[in-house]
Amino acid sequence: MRVRITKCHACGGMKQLPSPTAYVYCDFCGALADWDFACACSAGNALPGPAYEALARQMAPAMNQAKLYRDTASLKGLYTQLFARHIELCPSSYSPRIRSPDYRARYLDYYSDMMIVRDLDPRVAELSQLLNLRIAELRHAHFLGSGGMAFSFFGMVIASQPMSTQFPDAQFWAVYQTFREQYRAHMSGMWQAGVIAKYPDPATPELLERIGVSAFVQGWLSWISPAMQQHLIDDAKLRDSYMEISPPALLLRRCGRCGTRVDAVTGAWCVVCFSCGEKLDVKQAEITCPGCGAPSSLVEGAQSHVCPYCGVRAERVRGALG
Numbered sequence: 602m603r604v605r606i607t608k609c610h611a612c613g614g615m616k617q618l619p620s621p622t623a624y625v626y627c628d629f630c631g632a633l634a635d636w637d638f639a640c641a642c643s644a645g646n647a648l649p650g651p652a653y654e655a656l657a658r659q660m661a662p663a664m665n666q667a668k669l670y671r672d673t674a675s676l677k678g679l680y681t682q683l684f685a686r687h688i689e690l691c692p693s694s695y696s697p698r699i700r701s702p703d704y705r706a707r708y709l710d711y712y713s714d715m716m717i718v719r720d721l722d723p724r725v726a727e728l729s730q731l732l733n734l735r736i737a738e739l740r741h742a743h744f745l746g747s748g749g750m751a752f753s754f755f756g757m758v759i760a761s762q763p764m765s766t767q768f769p770d771a772q773f774w775a776v777y778q779t780f781r782e783q784y785r786a787h788m789s790g791m792w793q794a795g796v797i798a799k800y801p802d803p804a805t806p807e808l809l810e811r812i813g814v815s816a817f818v819q820g821w822l823s824w825i826s827p828a829m830q831q832h833l834i835d836d837a838k839l840r841d842s843y844m845e846i847s848p849p850a851l852l853l854r855r856c857g858r859c860g861t862r863v864d865a866v867t868g869a870w871c872v873v874c875f876s877c878g879e880k881l882d883v884k885q886a887e888i889t890c891p892g893c894g895a896p897s898s899l900v901e902g903a904q905s906h907v908c909p910y911c912g913v914r915a916e917r918v919r920g921a922l923g
């Protein structure tokens with residue numbers, strides 16, 4: 602079995618099971634432990650479609666107004682509404698935990714604050730402007746390099762000529778360096794504003810930065826030379842490494858929220874259910890439903906739940922544990 606070489610920052614556990622998504626969760630404690638770039642690339646980029654674009658257009662004047670007046674309360678409301686729609690339309694762009702309503706609410710709180718820092722932090726705004734300038738320079742260099750034909754006008758024609766679809770290395774690298782600088786400033790602004798701490802998974806700032814940089818790299822990868830692609834992946838610390846291991850012993854658990862079968866490795870105490878996004882307490886024994894008799898695991902922190910199979914309330918029996 603091929604698994605990603607990942608050591609959890611929270612509990613030190615090594616990854617034991619293949620990750621179904623780019624968001625790599627610890628098999629022992631359920632923390633967000635790593636990011637799988639290859640998995641993110643093969644999943645592709647889901648587009649939210651015209652309904653989302655229409656909403657974004659419709660909200661743009663109010664958003665610009667709120668930015669102008671530094672009205673964070675209004676900005677927060679607008680971003681929350683916009684991204685809630687985005688999550689609804691392309692949930693696959695997010696952590697599988699986004700299916701949990703509690704996780705989703707916390708993620709929206711984090712993400713809207715992240716955008717407010719991007720919009721209102723003067724250092725980030727300054728670097729965003731510089732980034733746009735670098736991108737303009739890259740386009741200009743490309744325009745000259747491809748014999749004076751603007752690729753954006755004749756995209757279909759030029760795309761059939763392999764050389765012309767590549768941006769020159771030096772100018773691309775300048776764009777990347779400026780993006781990294783802008784993103785570092787963004788992360789540091791988020792840190793100062795207490796936004797990083799709102800991320801709904803246990804994660805490190807380094808990991809959150811790597812996930813953000815990954816989106817940039819994915820977007821540009823098909824527009825740069827093969828040598829630059831490799832250089833970029835290494836610099837962004839997105840090189841994936843895996844190892845072959847024999848399948849670990851598994852304990853069958855059933856999710857107390859959705860009823861799905863969940864595999865827990867030996868020694869695990871908290872695992873993510875990839876069907877409903879909840880984190881399950883697998884340290885304690887499953888509880889037996891008084892209605893249908895089916896066993897299932899409680900969501901982390903819960904003492905009772907509504908049986909996912911028959912709808913009867915089931916509680917952990919106290920006393921047996923002391």
Ligand SMILES: [Zn+2]
Binds near residue numbers: 609610613614
């Ligand atoms: Zn862990």
Ligand SMILES: [Zn+2]
Binds near residue numbers: 752765766767
């Ligand atoms: Zn081109």
Ligand SMILES: [Zn+2]
Binds near residue numbers: 860875
């Ligand atoms: Zn579930």
Ligand SMILES: [Zn+2]
Binds near residue numbers: 893909
């Ligand atoms: Zn039941």
